[in-house]
Amino acid sequence: MEGPEKRRKKVSRSCVFCRRSHLICDEQRPCKRCIKRDIAHLCTDEPLSNSVTPVSITEPDEQLRPGDNEIKKNDHMEGLHMYNGSASQMNRAPSFLTQQPTFVSEHVGSEFSSLNAFLNMLDDPVLMNHGPATNSEISSHHSLPQQSMIGSPEPSLPVLLEDQNSAVENAPTPKEHFFLTAADPSTEMTPEDRLKSVINAKLEAGLLQPYNYAQGYSRLQNYIDKYMNQSSKQRILKPLSTIRPAFRAIARSLKDVDLVLVEEGFERLLLSYDRVFTSMSMPACLWRRTGEIYRGNKEFGSLVDCTVDDLRDGKLAIYELMSEESAVNFWEKYGSIAFDKGQKAVLTSCNLRTRDGRKKRSCCFSFTIRRDRYNIPICIVGNFIPIS
Incomplete structure (x- = not known):
C-alpha cells in the first residue's frame, strides 16, 4: 500500500x-x-x-x-x-499607437495619431504636450534602392562607370549626382524624361522621403489654440473628425515605400505648378492637406504682403493668411469633400490678411483638391480674385 x-x-x-x-x-x-x-x-x-x-x-x-x-x-x-x-503585448509599438489602429507604415500611424490627439486636445488642453512621432526607417525588404532608405547612414559611393575596377573616389556621391542632374542644362531629353531623371536622382540621394504630416497637425493645433476662440475650434473639430475614419480606412495598407511614391508625385505637381503659376496673372497658391503653403505666385504674394520665396516649403500656412472666420469656413468645406472622388472644386469667398495681420482683403476664393493614387488629398490649389 x-x-x-x-x-x-x-x-x-x-x-x-x-x-x-x-x-x-x-x-x-x-x-x-x-x-x-x-x-x-x-x-x-x-x-x-x-x-x-x-x-x-x-x-x-x-x-x-x-x-x-x-x-x-x-x-x-x-x-x-x-x-x-x-x-x-508587452513588446508592441510605442504607447501612442497602442490604442490606435495598427498601420503598416509608422509614418501613417504617426499622422493618424497626431490627428486623433489633435481632436482630443481641443477638448482636453492637458494633452497638448504630446509631440509628433519621429520618422522610422523604411524596411529593407522594400524594392527601393539602398540609398533611399530613411534614417540610413550616408550612402556609399555609387559605381557610375562601366568599368567596375575604376577608382570610386572620382565618382560623385548620390547627393552630388542629384545636384548635377538638377542643374544640367541639356536639352537632348524631353521635359518628361528630364523630370523623371531629376526625381530618380533625388530618390537615390535619400532626399525624397515620406512627409511628416504630424508636424503639420501640431502646427495647426498650436495656431488655433493661440488665436481662435472655442466656437471656432469646435467648428474645425467637426470636419476633421469626419476625415479621420476615411483616412484610417484607406491608410491601413499603405507602406513607407508607398508614401515615398506619393511624395514623388507631389514633387511632380510642384514642378508642374511652378510653370503654371508663373504664366497666370490670377493670385494662386498650393498647400498641403495640413495647410502648409509650398508654392505661390507673386500676385498672391502681393495680396498678403510677402515674397514668392516666403510661399515655399511650408514657411507659411494658408490659415495664417486668412481671417478666423474664413479659415474655419475653409476647413468646413474641405472636410466635407476631402475624400469624395466626385467633388474636386469649391467656390466660396474669404478674407485674406497680410502676414503681419494689419491689412485685410476680401476675395472670391476657389480651391481644388488634388488626390494621390490612393484617393488621399495630397494638396489643395487655391485661386483668389480680389473684390474691389
Whole structure:
C-alpha cells in the first residue's frame, strides 16, 4: 500500500518540468530527474495559481541534453498557451499607437495619431504636450534602392562607370549626382524624361522621403489654440473628425515605400505648378492637406504682403493668411469633400490678411483638391480674385 501512496505524494508535488513531461517526481529539490538533465538550478515546485513564472519559459537551450529536445518543445508550447499572447503585448509599438489602429507604415500611424490627439486636445488642453512621432526607417525588404532608405547612414559611393575596377573616389556621391542632374542644362531629353531623371536622382540621394504630416497637425493645433476662440475650434473639430475614419480606412495598407511614391508625385505637381503659376496673372497658391503653403505666385504674394520665396516649403500656412472666420469656413468645406472622388472644386469667398495681420482683403476664393493614387488629398490649389 505504501507504493501507491508514495506515488500520489510525488505526483502532487511534482516540479515544473516533471509535471509538464508527465513523469514521476520525488520529494527532494532539486529532484533526481532535473539533476540528471543538468537543470537542477531550474527545478522548482509548480505554483498553485495559473500564473507562469519567468523560469518556466526561459529555460536555456544549452542546458538541455540532446535527448531532451521534445521535453523542451512541450515546455515551450505550454508556456506560450498559458501566456496566451500576453508576452507579445508587452513588446508592441510605442504607447501612442497602442490604442490606435495598427498601420503598416509608422509614418501613417504617426499622422493618424497626431490627428486623433489633435481632436482630443481641443477638448482636453492637458494633452497638448504630446509631440509628433519621429520618422522610422523604411524596411529593407522594400524594392527601393539602398540609398533611399530613411534614417540610413550616408550612402556609399555609387559605381557610375562601366568599368567596375575604376577608382570610386572620382565618382560623385548620390547627393552630388542629384545636384548635377538638377542643374544640367541639356536639352537632348524631353521635359518628361528630364523630370523623371531629376526625381530618380533625388530618390537615390535619400532626399525624397515620406512627409511628416504630424508636424503639420501640431502646427495647426498650436495656431488655433493661440488665436481662435472655442466656437471656432469646435467648428474645425467637426470636419476633421469626419476625415479621420476615411483616412484610417484607406491608410491601413499603405507602406513607407508607398508614401515615398506619393511624395514623388507631389514633387511632380510642384514642378508642374511652378510653370503654371508663373504664366497666370490670377493670385494662386498650393498647400498641403495640413495647410502648409509650398508654392505661390507673386500676385498672391502681393495680396498678403510677402515674397514668392516666403510661399515655399511650408514657411507659411494658408490659415495664417486668412481671417478666423474664413479659415474655419475653409476647413468646413474641405472636410466635407476631402475624400469624395466626385467633388474636386469649391467656390466660396474669404478674407485674406497680410502676414503681419494689419491689412485685410476680401476675395472670391476657389480651391481644388488634388488626390494621390490612393484617393488621399495630397494638396489643395487655391485661386483668389480680389473684390474691389
